[in-house]
Amino acid sequence: MFTQDDYELIDFGAGRRLERFRGVYVDRPCPVAEGLERAVPTAWDRADLRYERAGSGRGEWRQRKRLPDDWMIRHGSIQLALQPTPLGQIGVFPEQAENWDWIEVQVRRAGRPLKVLNLFGYTGGATLAAAGAGAEVVHVDAAKPVVAWARRNAALSNLADAPIRWIVEDAAKFAERELRRGNHYDAVILDPPSYGHGPQGEAWKIERHLDDLLARCGVLTAGRTAFLLLTCHSPSVQPDGLRTSLARHFDGLPGGAVRVRPLSLRTADRRKLPSGLAASWPK
Secondary structure, X not given: OOOOOOEEEEEEEOOEEEEEEOOEEEEEEOHHHOOOOOOOHHHHHHOOEEEXXXXXOOEEEEEOOOOOOOOXXXXXXXXXXXXXXXXXXXXXXXXHHHHHHHHHHHHHHOOOOOEEEEEOXXXXXXXXXXXXXXXEEEEEEOOHHHHHHHHHHHHHXXXXXXXXXXXXXXXXXXXXXXXXXXXXXXXXEEOOOOEEEOOOOOEEEHHHHHHHHHXXXXXXXXXXOOEEEEEEOOOOOOHHHHHHHHHHHOOOOOHHHOEEEEEEEEEOOOOEEEEEEEEEEOO
């Protein structure tokens, strides 16, 4: 997990959350906090960055002070550069930190070199966790600027020369091409959005497309799966559905063998903010 100096969830409620990223207080929307009461109302006055949504789906950041030129946070040996984006993100999903720890353990426990496929790789936290533990990684994301951001994070983490292939491509198309090429992987990591678009405008809806993608990933890892991790943040995806899909598409994984757990963030007073689901194997 992150140290308190690097990251802290300060408060949430009224459809927003207040976080501190390495000394910078960030106030942004949080749908799961709708209807909840804030516990520390006075803390919100500290916000250095506040994001307001616009009707187009994008929004605007209101900045109270100049951000550090080297604004970043650290998770173990991984360093992640931060910056506000037009969609209200800043380059890291803090609830993923425990998954990065889990990935590192799986790679080190394997006892053999692993080839890992990371789909929807974003700014590279999971990729760097796997590569730092000794895996060869193929990192796929549809957004060219985001892949460049992930490469910068690799350099910041002293992993610029690690065996990582950086791919700008639609995840489903890339998986299909890998099948045609006869390529195989030992592990798959997926963090699909609820909806989105590939570099050529390919539509993605998790309810419609996830099952097909899992089927392809199951073939790519058939007979050699060392681990798999699927995280999602869509309210329409339920634990039993995730467990059933993974057991159906990945050989040798009976439903009971797949662990599905809630992702969450906690405040200093232990209040829990739900942040999606993680399905993983082995338990």
